[in-house]
Amino acid sequence: MEKQLKLYLRRYRQDLLPAALILAALMLANFIILPQFNDIGDLRTQIDVQEDTNEGLRSSDSTLSSISDSQLDDDYDLVLSALPLSKSIGSIFEALNSAALRSNVVIGSLNVQVGTVYEQNAKGVEKNNVDGVPYLNILVRATGQSAADFTNFAQVLYESVPVVEINSIEASESDARFDVNFYFKPMNPAGFQAQTLVAPLNAQQQSLLSTLREWSL
């Protein structure tokens, strides 16, 4: 048996080295090349995801760096005056009086439907809301010199802060009744704390900010 094996080895020794090389190449392919392809694919995916994440973070960093603290404070106060955190009766009266002064109208009476002040196990969801933005409905009676004064009053109110919606207007020559919704929205800062990415304001939001600035004058 041993003799026969030696005979075979002697006979095929020229083929042994090439066969061993091919076997080694196959082992390289199986144990190194194929697993490396898988690893490289995974790494590329991770890098792509990481690149996107870092791009967002770079953009967030640049967004926050580009705005000064004072400018941000102004913008923050402006959006809070446009959409207050709560049913801000004070700011509503102020807005109505300001609009009345600018349109030669005198506010007669206000009928405010404040709603539930306390309710056990209340879920905190306002019944009156538009797409999740709650509002306070107020009936405003006013007196003036002409119907034009009232449409002017409504226009001034419409282009002022806080943001309002006028449901109906009934105006005669000397008095008028306006059904107005004043919007507000409580804030949940806890939701922002976990959020790392800060996207810059888009053109539409920048334009809205400018409009609100004009309305607040």
Add this chain to the structure above:
Amino acid sequence: MKTSINLVSKRRTPNAFHKRFFTGAVVIFSLAFLISAGLIVYRLYLAGELSNFKEEEARLTSVINSNPEKKIKYLSVRERLAEIQKVISKRKNINSRLVSVSQTLPLDVGISLIEGDEEKVVLQVVASDLSSLNTLIETKIEEYATESQKTVKRVEMSSFGLDTETNQYKANFTIEFI
């Protein structure tokens, strides 16, 4: 003379097939080796790149979170603007209708009553001259309906008369919108 001389060598000489087989095996092994080495180097390079990205992420996150108040304020501004945009885009602009209706009236026609909601505008107009009301009925209302981009469904004159106390003509219109 020796007749049993074997001139064929016992050692096997490599023939063309064996040479090709050997060369092919060396080429295959070399290629496999080079590809393996290349892939390992590339994988190490990618791992290094990923590590750099992760370091950058940690640095940027720390910078962004270093001023949480500013971040929360900025995010609040963004969120509020989105909500305000939502309200503004959905709110009814009744007043612009009332203004455009009142601007349609001839100069010597006054408004004694104007009511508006999402669906309709009710208008009571007064005029001392009948021809002004005639202009309003004959041309101005049709012009308004045409110019208001087909949002006017119907215009109805519900009443018309003369107020003998003031000696003024009065007309009531209802403008219904789509």
